[in-house]
Amino acid sequence: MGIAERWSRRGGRSAGDEALIRSLYEEHGRSLLAYATRLTGDRAAAEDVVQETLVRAWKHADDMVNNKGSVRGWLLTVARNIITDRARARAVRPTEVAETPTTPPIQRDHAQGVVDSMAVLSALNTLSAEHRDVLVEIYYRGKSVTEAASTLGLPPGTVKSRSHYALKALRTAMAEQPAEVTR
Amino acid sequence: MTAPEHDKALVGAYVLGVLSPEENTAAEAHLDSCPECRRELDELRMLHDELGEVPPEAFLDGPPDGGDLLLQRTLREVRGISSRQRVWGGSLAAAGLVAVVALSVGAGVFVGNQTASGPGNGVAAPTASPLPPGTKHASNVDATTGAHLAATVIPANNGWVKLQVQAGDIAPGQRCKLFVTSKAGKQEQFGGWLVGANATPGKSITLDGTALMSINDVASVSVVNDQGQVLVNTPV
Numbered sequence: 001m002g003i004a005e006r007w008s009r010r011g012g013r014s015a016g017d018e019a020l021i022r023s024l025y026e027e028h029g030r031s032l033l034a035y036a037t038r039l040t041g042d043r044a045a046a047e048d049v050v051q052e053t054l055v056r057a058w059k060h061a062d063d064m065v066n067n068k069g070s071v072r073g074w075l076l077t078v079a080r081n082i083i084t085d086r087a088r089a090r091a092v093r094p095t096e097v098a099e100t101p102t103t104p105p106i107q108r109d110h111a112q113g114v115v116d117s118m119a120v121l122s123a124l125n126t127l128s129a130e131h132r133d134v135l136v137e138i139y140y141r142g143k144s145v146t147e148a149a150s151t152l153g154l155p156p157g158t159v160k161s162r163s164h165y166a167l168k169a170l171r172t173a174m175a176e177q178p179a180e181v182t183r
Numbered sequence: 184m185t186a187p188e189h190d191k192a193l194v195g196a197y198v199l200g201v202l203s204p205e206e207n208t209a210a211e212a213h214l215d216s217c218p219e220c221r222r223e224l225d226e227l228r229m230l231h232d233e234l235g236e237v238p239p240e241a242f243l244d245g246p247p248d249g250g251d252l253l254l255q256r257t258l259r260e261v262r263g264i265s266s267r268q269r270v271w272g273g274s275l276a277a278a279g280l281v282a283v284v285a286l287s288v289g290a291g292v293f294v295g296n297q298t299a300s301g302p303g304n305g306v307a308a309p310t311a312s313p314l315p316p317g318t319k320h321a322s323n324v325d326a327t328t329g330a331h332l333a334a335t336v337i338p339a340n341n342g343w344v345k346l347q348v349q350a351g352d353i354a355p356g357q358r359c360k361l362f363v364t365s366k367a368g369k370q371e372q373f374g375g376w377l378v379g380a381n382a383t384p385g386k387s388i389t390l391d392g393t394a395l396m397s398i399n400d401v402a403s404v405s406v407v408n409d410q411g412q413v414l415v416n417t418p419v
Contacts, residue, residue: 017265018258025254026246033247035240050247051257058261076241089395121237138199140239145201160202164195171230 020061021054028075035076039083049086053079070125073118123173131166138163194220198227267411317398323417328353330415331387332406336363338398346373346394350406350415351387353378358409361392365400 032053036046056078057064064074124132137148138159149156196202197210214220247253314337322333330353337345348361361374373392405416 017261021257021261022254025251025257027244029246029253030248031240031243033253034243035238038238038240047253047256050253051260054257055260055264059264072241076238085395118237120233121241124237135234136242138201139234140237140242160193160196160206163199163201164193164197167195167199167227167230170234171226174230174233 017058021058024054024057024071024075028072031072032075032079036079036083039080049079049082052082056082070118070122072125073121076121077118120170120174123170126173127166127169130162131169134159134162135166135170194223195227198224198231263411267407319398319401319419321404321417321419323415324352325413325415328412328414330406332404332415332417333387334404334417334419336398336401336404336419339393342397343393343395344398344401346392346404347389348374348392348404349387349389353406353414355380357414359414360407360409361390362405362407363394363396363401364403364405365396366402367400369396369400371396 029050032050033046036049036053037043040046040049053075057075064071124135127135133152134148137143137151138145143151145156145159148154149159152159154162193202193206193210194214197207197214202210214224314335317338319336320334321336322331324331331351333349335347337347339345344363346361346363350359350361353359355378357378359376359378360372362370362372364370371394373394374390376388376390378388401419403416403418406414408414
């Protein structure tokens with residue numbers, strides 16, 4: 001967060017702008033590109049999405065920094081919105097030739113799921129590193145207790161108890177978190 | 184909830200599915216007899232489901248694999264927008280008219296046959312069928328470049344618009360892009376062309392396009408060259 005605050009100043013940009021883009025790319029590029037690649041199924045399209053995401057981040061640095069969730073969550077949300085908007089734009093084109101009342105309405109409600117997921121992500125970020133790491137290994141990386149224990153350098157019994165407390169800590173974090181998360 | 188006998192059940196670990204079969208059996212036995220832990224089980228199960236909403240990619244760190252071409256491309260775009268902002272001045276930039284021109288010019292170019300459709304500085308692009316209600320017309324001549332632009336914005340179903348424009352008196356040889364800008368500053372390219380080297384003053388080109396933007400959100404239509412200079416902009 002500290003980094004990003006410096007960008008929220010407008011004026012005297014250029015050098016700082018590039019540094020902002022660079023730091024976002026270095027820190028979040030892999031995550032964004034992997035996410036966009038999975039959703040689009042196309043590396044080239046995913047790169048375009050990442051590029052647009054970073055440009056938006058640069059243009060809306062204040063928004064990104066003031067977002068109640070994490071910078072990572074903001075970026076992933078923007079990337080997902082871009083992908084959804086593009087898919088929708090593609091879906092809409094054919095209505096130009098077949099514009100009838102039976103044309104199904106375009107889905108407009110993808111935002112809610114994203115908000116929820118980013119709320120969970122920012123709650124995860126408030127956990128201690130120990131708690132967060134064990135959840136990431138077990139849940140998101142699908143590791144077995146043995147594998148997670150070896151990755152984290154812990155006895156298997158500790159992985160089990162720690163995952164238990166981590167989930168409880170996450171529940172507390174979710175409860176304390178402000179409900180409003182910027183798109 | 185912190186009492187040792189409850190913690191033995193390790194409800195969180197049970198929900199996460201990391202207990203051994205023996206531990207599972209013990210946890211289930213405790214859950215059977217303990218309403219408090221069953222309530223916790225329900226809550227943690229819900230939370231467990233919410234965890235699934237977070238993309239696993241959210242936990243990757245560092246730059247993408249495969250070099251920094253993507254970074255360089257992004258930096259070039261940002262530099263382009265920055266210089267355009269200087270050209271356009273504060274008000275347009277503040278309105279967010281600067282925007283994503285990620286597409287290279289290749290996308291919408293068709294080679295400059297500036298067709299003779301009159302010095303179209305009035306209503307744009309007549310169409311065969313009557314235009315639907317809500318259709319908006321706008322036109323403008325840029326005092327600096329002399330370029331003129333007439334735009335007809337036609338509402339379509341599902342929150343998008345069709346655009347018909349006539350543009351002319353643009354200096355020959357320029358690569359032009361057509362943009363529609365929303366009130367919120369979102370900008371979409373909906374066409375582009377290359378002005379022929381022998382373009383005749385007073386003649387116009389007519390182009391159609393579509394944009395995913397509600398007609399009520401449309402703020403302006405503009406022609407921008409590949410240097411990012413706005414050749415003509417007309418508020419709608």
